[in-house]
Amino acid sequence: MEALSNQILVAVTFAYLAASVLYLCHWVIKVNVFGTLASLLSWVTFAAQTTAIIMRWVASHEMGIGHAPFSNLFESLVFFSWTLALIYLIIELITKLRIIGAFAVPLAFLAMLYALTLDPSIKPLMPALKSNWLIAHVITCFLGYSGFGISAALGIMYLVTGQAREPGSKRALLLDDLIYQTVVVGFILLTAGIVTGSIWANSAWGTYWSWDPKETWSLITWLVYAAMLHSRFMRGWQGRRLAYFSLVGFACVLFTYFGVNLLLSGLHSYAT
Amino acid sequence: MSKDKQSNPGLGSVWKFFSSVKLSFSLLLIMALTSIAGTLIPQKEPAAAYVRGFGEAGARFIHFLGLDDMYHAPWFVLIMALLAANLIICSLDRLPTSLKLMKKDPESDLKSMRRPKEKFTLPGVPGDNQDRLQGALAKLVGPVHQGDSKDGITLFAQKGAWSRLGVYVVHASVLVILIGALVGNFFGFAGNVNIAEGETVDQIMLDTRQPMKLGFSLKLNKFKITFYDSGMPSEYRSDVTFIKNGKPVKDVVMIVNDPAEFEGIDFYQASYGTTPKWLEVKYTHGHKSYDVKLPYQRWKELPDGGFAGVSVFRENVRMGQMYQGPAARILYRADAKGETKELSAFRAGAKFARKGPVNFEIIKAVSVPYSGISVKYDPGVWFIWVGCTMMVVGFFIAFYFAHRKVWLRLTETGKGRTRVEIAGATNKNRPGLSRLLTRLAVELKDQPQEAE
Structure with missing residues (x-):
């Protein structure tokens, strides 16, 4: 079952690539059938990815080392890709705006592509990760990261499609609002992720906050997005600046996720 | 507060400075930027380590700015204190206005109907339609207030006025968390103790390198590591007995992620070795x-x-x-x-x-x-959990609830029909208000069977 799950994940990676290309065609060539196909493929791929994650979970139980598939970088990347696809598809359902897919779905593809370069074998859980808080912490953090990822995709879309030239247009205002709304979703979930992480740290290490680089970088990310939410109340920070802000914020997210583990040492080092 | 501003222009400008959103924005970004330093420079290492890593001059610079423990350095604490001051003053500055808007007399709202967003006519004079429209408005929005004038009947309802407090809940939560951190800092302690198998200890070494008597003893009966088949450790486990006045009182098993508690003090499986x-x-x-x-x-x-x-x-x-x-x-x-x-x-x-x-x-x-056990007493931790809960709840209130006002005006068209106009106002999420008004219009246009 582990092998099958891995094979599905390889297929999922290239299906997200294909969906990205279809969304791009939809955006550039402006033919609706590409958009419809892209959506269809994305939903099917998302379903397959969900299945693969569940199979991996089941497989770990069959191996007698059962744990939720959130225990290392490979598993977290697969889950990150899944949450990116989930949040994008929800936005597509609400807004019916498939062009966003040309910017959002490539993120889901890239996360999977990175995962494919890593060892996919299922390993037992190390003592530090044996906690019920693992699931709550990982789910909230990664949904938050994905909210920010989609907001960055929307930010790129805002800049690339030249919305800044007509910031008062309906499309520009919609994108502006979507960037803000996805940041709000990401911010609430990141907060929940930091809180569940604190509760866990308090029960595992005896301290809810120890200024470990991962914790500090999650706080830095939180502060940057807190500033972004406050910029809503300042004149002149909508539109283009908000779009750039979403990119800076997501850069912090990426450093919190990858940079800390690759470049800095700390308590979260098992995630590499 | 406006009184202060008039009587003392100096204090007024300080107040204005501390209540500005630009200050919050700047302080949040300054705190974010400066925090980066402490993740690049190792924290709380012995002085020699900095000389080795950064050279004589670098180490002197690091010590001068307190970058070896920067999250407790006075200048960093000052940034946090300024942020707290900003938070308190901007909340005090805006709270009276929010309370006034929340408690505003609906009678005065009745007279200030906004520009209508939806317009349509219904059969029957306004008097015939009023009950049904009032019912629908009450169901979708809230208690209905009525005002009559020569133009016709105006109905007004509002909901979510309380949501104006969401932002204050969030701001207060940050303060509660900061208070919790201070309480833990001043009234709590943290330390560790190594106990060899079979040994009993009654004092720990605090992180400040001072020994401290616990007032009871701990005996390590057994320390055990279990491994997976692959050789990877699967569990670290200490069997400990707490002894008070020479009598064993409590037997506990301590494993990673599952600490033990005795007399309010928490004990965590932290490390191990041989002695x-x-x-x-x-x-x-x-x-x-x-x-x-x-x-x-x-x-x-x-x-x-x-x-x-x-x-x-x-x-x-x-x-x-x-x-x-x-x-x-x-x-x-x-x-x-x-x-x-x-x-x-x-x-x-x-x-x-x-x-x-x-x-x-x-x-x-x-x-x-031996088993290395970290020992922690933190009376501030409950402030942290209360603060965190307030923050998350506050976010939902602040971001997903709005103070919405809806007006309906019913006027007679002269042909025995009623003209209905719907208007709305909100303090945030305009698309949400539009959806509400559209839904209301659909519901109002939908005639009950017997009326046809």
């Missing part, structure tokens, strides 16, 4: 030799009336080409009142060791596992 328990040595005094087992950091009477104990033991010492192997420092007294001497001991038969009249040679070291 020398006793040393089997060949003791030579003059021409006589004995095999004895010397305890670690305790005295033992020797067969010929002397006393000895191990003060330091190293499993492996390398002394250039001459020697490599175990080494110990042994304290020795010729008799109970004798002068204490410190003697070195090496592996039995080591050639270079200088022989005196009294000699110890190491035959065998016996060590036992």
Whole structure:
């Protein structure tokens, strides 16, 4: 079952690539059938990815080392890709705006592509990760990261499609609002992720906050997005600046996720 | 507060400065930027480590700015204090306005209907339609207030006025968390203790390097590591007994992620290792030799009336080409009142060791596992959990609930029909309000069967 799950994940990676290309065609060539196909493929791929994650979970139980598939970088990347696809598809359902897919779905593809370069074998859980808080912490953090990822995709879309030239247009205002709304979703979930992480740290290490680089970088990310939410109340920070802000914020997210583990040492080092 | 501003322009401008959203924006970004430094420079290392890593000048710079413990450095604490001041003052500045808007008399709202967003007509005069429309408005929005004028009937309802408080809940939550951190800092303590298997301890070493008596003791009955088949550790486990006034009171199992609690103090499985328990040595005094087992950091009477104990033991010492192997420092007294001497001991038969009249040679070291336990008392932690809960709840209120007002105006068109106009106002999420107004319009246009 582990092998099958891995094979599905390889297929999922290239299906997200294909969906990205279809969304791009939809955006550039402006033919609706590409958009419809892209959506269809994305939903099917998302379903397959969900299945693969569940199979991996089941497989770990069959191996007698059962744990939720959130225990290392490979598993977290697969889950990150899944949450990116989930949040994008929800936005597509609400807004019916498939062009966003040309910017959002490539993120889901890239996360999977990175995962494919890593060892996919299922390993037992190390003592530090044996906690019920693992699931709550990982789910909230990664949904938050994905909210920010989609907001960055929307930010790129805002800049690339030249919305800044007509910031008062309906499309520009919609994108502006979507960037803000996805940041709000990401911010609430990141907060929940930091809180569940604190509760866990308090029960595992005896301290809810120890200024470990991962914790500090999650706080830095939180502060940057807190500033972004406050910029809503300042004149002149909508539109283009908000779009750039979403990119800076997501850069912090990426450093919190990858940079800390690759470049800095700390308590979260098992995630590499 | 406007009074203050008038009576004291200096205080007024300070107040204005601290209540501005630009200050919050800047402080949040300044705190984010400066926090990066502490993730790049290792924290709380001994001074020599900074000299090694950053050179003399670099280390001096780091110490000058307190970057070796920057999250507790005065300037960083000042940024947080300014943020707290900003938070308090901007909330106090805006709260009266929010309360006024929340408690605003609906009668005055009745007179200030906004520009209508939806318009349509219904059969029947306004009086015929009023009950049904009022019912729908009450169901979708809230209690309905009515005002009559020569133009017709105006109905007004609002909901979510309380949501104006969401932002204050969030701001207060940050303060509660900061208070919790201060309480923990001033009234809590943190330390650790290593207990060898079978040993009992009654004091811990605080992080400030001060010993502290607990007022009770802990005995480590057993320390055990279990492994997966792959050889990876699966569990670290300490079986501990708490002893109060000489009586065992509580047996606990401590594993990673599952600490033990005794008298409000928490104990966490943190590390492990082995510690020398006793040393089997060949003791030579003059021409006589004995095999004895010397305890670690305790005295033992020797067969010929002397006393000895191990003060330091190293499993492996390398002394250039001459020697490599175990080494110990042994304290020795010729008799109970004798002068204490410190003697070195090496592996039995080591050639270079200088022989005196009294000699110890190491035959065998016996060590036992110990468990490293971190000890924590933090009375501020409940503030943190209350603050976190307030924050998340506050976010939902602040971001997903809005104070919405809806007006309906019913006027007679003259042909026995009623003109209905719907208007709305909100303090945030305009698309949400539009959806609400559209839904209301659809519901109002939907005639009940008997009316047709």
